[in-house]
Amino acid sequence: xxxxxxxxxxxxxxxxxxxxxxxxxxxxxxxxxxxxxxxxxxxxxxxxxxxxxxxxxxxxxxxxxxxxxxxxxxxxxxxxxxxxxxxxxxxxxxxxxxxxxxxxxxxxxxxxxxxxxxxxxxxxxxxxxxxxxxxxxxxxxxxxxxxxxxxxxxxxxxxxxxxxxxxxxxxxxxxxxxxxxxxxxxxxxxxxxxxxxxxxxxxxxxxxxxxxxxxxxxxxxxxxxxxxxxxxxxxxxxxxxxxxxxxxxxxxxxxxxxxxxxxxxxxxxxxxxxxxxxxxxxxxxxxxxxxxxxxxxxxxxxxxxxxxxxxxxxxxxxxxxxxxxxxxxxxxxxxxxxxxxxxxxxxxxxxxxxxxxxxxxxxxxxxxxxxxxxxxxxxxxxxxxxxxxxxxxxxxxxxxxxxxxxxxxxxxxxxxxxxxxxxxxxxxxxxxxxxxxxxxxxxxxxxxxxxxxxxxxxxxxxxxxxxxxxxxxxxxxxxxxxxxxxxxxxxxxxxxx
Amino acid sequence: xxxxxxxxxxxxxxxxxxxxxxxxxxxxxxxxxxxxxxxxxxxxxxxxxxxxxxxxxxxxxxxxxxxxxxxxxxxxxxxxxxxxxxxxxxxxxxxxxxxxxxxxxxxxxxxxxxxxxxxxxxxxxxxxxxxxxxxxxxxxxxxxxxxxxxxxxxxxxxxxxxxxxxxxxxxxxxxxxxxxxxxxxxxxxxxxxxxxxxxxxxxxxxxxxxxxxxxxxxxxxxxxxxxxxxxxxxxxxxxxxxxxxxxxxxxxxxxxxxxxxxxxxxxxxxxxxxxxxxxxxxxxxxxxxxxxxxxxxxxxxxxxxxxxxxxxxxxxxxxxxxxxxxxxxxxxxxxxxxxxxxxxxxxxxxxxxxxxxxxxxxxxxxxxxxxxxxxxxxxxxxxxxxxxxxxxxxxxxxxxxxxxxxxxxxxxxxxxxxxxxxxxxxxxxxxxxxxxxxxxxxxxxxxxxxxxxxxxxxxxxxxxxxxxxxxxxxxxxxxxxxxxxxxxxxxxxxxxx
Numbered sequence: 002x003x004x005x006x007x008x009x010x011x012x013x014x015x016x017x018x019x020x021x022x023x024x025x026x027x028x029x030x031x032x033x034x035x036x037x038x039x040x041x042x043x044x045x046x047x048x049x050x051x052x053x054x055x056x057x058x059x060x061x062x063x064x065x066x067x068x069x070x071x072x073x074x075x076x077x078x079x080x081x082x083x084x085x086x087x088x089x090x091x092x093x094x095x096x097x098x099x100x101x102x103x104x105x106x107x108x109x110x111x112x113x114x115x116x117x118x119x120x121x122x123x124x125x126x127x128x129x130x131x132x133x134x135x136x137x138x139x140x141x142x143x144x145x146x147x148x149x150x151x152x153x154x155x156x157x158x159x160x161x162x163x164x165x166x167x168x169x170x171x172x173x174x175x176x177x178x179x180x181x182x183x184x185x186x187x188x189x190x191x192x193x194x195x196x197x198x199x200x201x202x203x204x205x206x207x208x209x210x211x212x213x214x215x216x217x218x219x220x221x222x223x224x225x226x227x228x229x230x231x232x233x234x235x236x237x238x239x240x241x242x243x244x245x246x247x248x249x250x251x252x253x254x255x256x257x258x259x260x261x262x263x264x265x266x267x268x269x270x271x272x273x274x275x276x277x278x279x280x281x282x283x284x285x286x287x288x289x290x291x292x293x294x295x296x297x298x299x300x301x302x303x304x305x306x307x308x309x310x311x312x313x314x315x316x317x318x319x320x321x322x323x324x325x326x327x328x329x330x331x332x333x334x335x336x337x338x339x340x341x342x343x344x345x346x347x348x349x350x351x352x353x354x355x356x357x358x359x360x361x362x363x364x365x366x367x368x369x370x371x372x373x374x375x376x377x378x379x380x381x382x383x384x385x386x387x388x389x390x391x392x393x394x395x396x397x398x399x400x401x402x403x404x405x406x407x408x409x410x411x412x413x414x415x416x417x418x419x420x421x422x423x424x425x426x427x428x429x430x431x432x433x434x435x436x437x438x439x440x441x442x443x444x445x446x447x448x449x450x451x452x453x454x455x456x457x458x459x460x461x462x463x464x465x466x467x468x469x470x471x472x473x474x475x476x477x478x479x480x481x482x483x484x485x486x487x488x489x490x491x492x493x494x495x496x497x498x
Numbered sequence: 499x500x501x502x503x504x505x506x507x508x509x510x511x512x513x514x515x516x517x518x519x520x521x522x523x524x525x526x527x528x529x530x531x532x533x534x535x536x537x538x539x540x541x542x543x544x545x546x547x548x549x550x551x552x553x554x555x556x557x558x559x560x561x562x563x564x565x566x567x568x569x570x571x572x573x574x575x576x577x578x579x580x581x582x583x584x585x586x587x588x589x590x591x592x593x594x595x596x597x598x599x600x601x602x603x604x605x606x607x608x609x610x611x612x613x614x615x616x617x618x619x620x621x622x623x624x625x626x627x628x629x630x631x632x633x634x635x636x637x638x639x640x641x642x643x644x645x646x647x648x649x650x651x652x653x654x655x656x657x658x659x660x661x662x663x664x665x666x667x668x669x670x671x672x673x674x675x676x677x678x679x680x681x682x683x684x685x686x687x688x689x690x691x692x693x694x695x696x697x698x699x700x701x702x703x704x705x706x707x708x709x710x711x712x713x714x715x716x717x718x719x720x721x722x723x724x725x726x727x728x729x730x731x732x733x734x735x736x737x738x739x740x741x742x743x744x745x746x747x748x749x750x751x752x753x754x755x756x757x758x759x760x761x762x763x764x765x766x767x768x769x770x771x772x773x774x775x776x777x778x779x780x781x782x783x784x785x786x787x788x789x790x791x792x793x794x795x796x797x798x799x800x801x802x803x804x805x806x807x808x809x810x811x812x813x814x815x816x817x818x819x820x821x822x823x824x825x826x827x828x829x830x831x832x833x834x835x836x837x838x839x840x841x842x843x844x845x846x847x848x849x850x851x852x853x854x855x856x857x858x859x860x861x862x863x864x865x866x867x868x869x870x871x872x873x874x875x876x877x878x879x880x881x882x883x884x885x886x887x888x889x890x891x892x893x894x895x896x897x898x899x900x901x902x903x904x905x906x907x908x909x910x911x912x913x914x915x916x917x918x919x920x921x922x923x924x925x926x927x928x929x930x931x932x933x934x935x936x937x938x939x940x941x942x943x944x945x946x947x948x949x950x951x952x953x954x955x956x957x958x959x960x961x962x963x964x965x966x967x968x969x970x971x972x973x974x975x976x977x978x979x980x981x982x983x984x985x986x987x988x989x990x991x992x993x994x995x
Contacts, residue, residue, distance in 0.1 A: 005857040195690040360502040
């Protein structure tokens with residue numbers, strides 16, 4: 002009409018390359034092992050990428066990583082990105098059996114691991130099916146060659162992150178570059194941004210929350226500070242130094258951080274981003290009383306972290322809320338009568354926006370169920386107040402969140418009933434002062450069978466990550482069910498109290 | 499391959515609607531006439547949009563605005579946006595004759611104007627061709643009806659902004675929503691962003707610089723502070739109040755602001771964005787010495803403002819530079835041997851990135867010349883230093899920048915030669931302590947003709963905006979030309995000194 006066509010923006014210059022060219026000396030990663038500037042990080046990524054290419058990795062290949070050292074994880078991730086390959090971060094809290102399923106499902110070409118992940122990686126390889134054609138490599142070396150990419154295609158896959166589901170079978174959430182780009186921008190608008198930001202991640206990088214901080218800081222050209230695991234005094238020391246402007250934590254971490262504190266942190270710390278699960282109101286109130294700028298958020302792997310976040314300005318008067326939708330996001334409540342934004346109406350939280358993933362890896366069944374008419378059905382129950390602040394009432398019906406890790410009862414139950422003599426099992430969350438919740442099991446055994454709690458725990462430990470293993474087993478004659486046979490977990494929870 | 503297709507992000511929720519829903523009480527516009535919250539701004543926009551619809555405006559129609567009152571301009575712009583119509587902001591410093599050409603070129607459906615723009619609007623209407631079918635309306639009223647839009651299509655046109663060119667014929671730069679979105683994000687990454695930002699615009703809103711601040715603040719959900727024109731003491735007072743965090747100025751404004759100051763501004767003022775033209779080094783040095791956080795930028799209508807900006811951290815050691823490319827932008831130097839990033843090599847600055855417009859409105863000739871192989875040829879001459887900082891050496895060869903307004907000699911010359919008895923004319927920029935540069939003319943008249951400077955000035959004033967009228971006319975026997983007849987402006991400039 003006006004003589005030319007306007008095209009959607011489909012590709013942009015590679016983020017790491019751009020930063021290395023324009024801000025080479027700015028620190029990109031700060032870790033116990035050292036500091037990497039953007040130039041150093043870029044050089045390392047390109048040289049590791051060349052090693053991966055020599056191993057046969059090409060565009061679109063899935064490369065899994067088991068790394069207990071955060072900076073090694075970060076280096077591998079950047080190398081994989083330069084190859085336009087796809088990162089599959091593996092949760093090293095899971096067992097070899099659990100991870101073998103993910104490696105097979107993603108058809109991983111190469112499994113990378115560091116020294117701390119070596120035992121687990123070998124365990125994974127023992128449990129993959131013989132038809133699995135992938136290979137495993139520890140600590141690949143840098144080469145003198147380089148593989149670099151010039152551009153990022155926004156719709157291309159960046160990562161597959163596995164998330165357990167109500168069915169107990171992990172699903173691979175496909176995260177694209179545009180999910181990251183829009184998420185980074187939305188987060189900056191909600192939380193603010195300064196070129197001098199330093200974001201501390203004292204949590205594992207294999208979760209979407211850790212990965213998002215790595216990628217956001219890359220996009221912003223700011224600095225990530227990595228701790229290898231959560232150490233209360235190390236984190237407090239880092240925050241007290243006045244060097245850190247933002248930190249991501251789950252509620253149990255925040256609780257441990259402020260347990261014995263009588264004062265807050267230096268004013269440089271402008272955002273404590275709380276994710277993973279809803280924090281107890283008392284915890285948020287106590288943190289705010291200490292002057293700690295807590296921002297409760299609500300999100301999940303499928304929304305590439307924050308879908309809503311409570312801004313500091315509202316934190317005090319809206320304690321318990323997860324805040325407002327981020328820029329360009331829509332959040333509504335699904336009811337039997339359709340979607341609503343009305344205050345006080347409870348229902349399933351549905352989310353739409355450019356940070357929401359397009360689907361799970363090769364799971365048409367799950368995709369048809371969770372992604373409908375442009376909306377993602379979270380399975381979580383929520384309600385808006387009169388001012389449109391979201392309160393999350395229940396995470397995915399029966400989800401147990403323990404120290405920031407999600408536990409789906411169905412997965413644990415399916416392991417329990419594999420044990421000889423277990424007829425039925427039900428797993429629910431019990432309140433715990435340290436972890437928020439821990440799983441406990443109710444077990445119906447065949448009458449003639451002898452069974453000990455320890456034997457059941459050992460059985461679970463072989464097949465499940467430690468945090469998923471029930472902390473107590475109660476033998477019962479039958480499980481409470483309604484007329485149509487549906488398990489009434491609510492009644493089991495009441496019994497625990 | 500993985501069971502679903504990933505689509506580019508093509509539409510997002512309407513920015514104003516989103517802010518009105520989620521942050522209704524946050525101030526959107528602060529002006530001498532009052533303050534509008536996001537809710538109030540949204541209600542006004544929707545009700546004015548309904549008025550425009552009653553007048554027959556529909557999606558894609560061009561609506562021109564002549565408004566001397568900034569807030570009226572802003573309200574009209576938002577109303578036009580709710581209709582998915584296209585804003586054509588008119589520069590009220592131009593004459594009716596000049597603007598009539600723009601109105602015709604854009605095929606404007608409706609011309610809106612405020613009280614201050616009434617005389618000029620009538621003048622425009624007198625000069626449009628009889629075949630022009632558009633209508634003009636002063637101060638439309640709000641209705642009780644509303645027109646709202648739900649989503650923004652990122653590739654749709656938001657505005658056509660006219661920019662003069664070397665040929666003297668104004669070209670309509672087509673600015674899309676995605677130009678704004680990516681520009682806002684790049685600016686936030688370069689300059690930082692806080693939810694409490696208040697950005698002062700003491701410059702007209704019809705230029706891309708003013709419009710960009712309006713749209714960016716809308717996208718961020720922050721506050722724009724509008725002054726109707728530049729008043730030194732009003733701006734100094736606003737900055738001294740500690741209320742303002744960012745301000746956009748052209749060099750002549752900065753000079754007048756700090757002329758008699760002995761101290762800087764409160765620390766709340768974190769960014770003085772310098773645009774329009776390169777500031778004299780002495781001016782930047784003096785501002786920095788006062789502790790004023792000056793950020794020199796380089797950009798133009800076709801890049802939807804900043805293509806490069808010097809960050810505060812580098813301001814002192816790189817005085818005179820326009821800084822580094824913004825995120826996702828590529829800036830290179832075109833030479834006869836191809837593009838280069840090499841330090842010290844001078845050549846035409848070429849720019850690529852998502853804030854660059856896709857073309858001029860219905861100008862295949864100009865588009866073919868300026869937009870080639872994905873790059874925009876700026877016509878400006880520049881050079882990189884060893885660290886990749888850009889220095890702009892010469893704005894579009896013979897461009898004269900006077901108080902932030904661009905003057906193309908060719909346009910003024912074409913008006914001069916229309917005057918009876920003028921054989922040839924050449925216009926060049928003369929240094930001026932207040933305006934940076936002012937135009938002066940060298941005129942070759944027919945030998946037999948009597949001619950006064952005043953008569954020429956009056957002739958120009960009828961056809962050209964006041965700032966384009968030469969401040970002096972020198973009668974000469976001939977113009978300096980090279981062997982092939984090309985005018986040597988350089989020699990004229992030397993004569994002025």
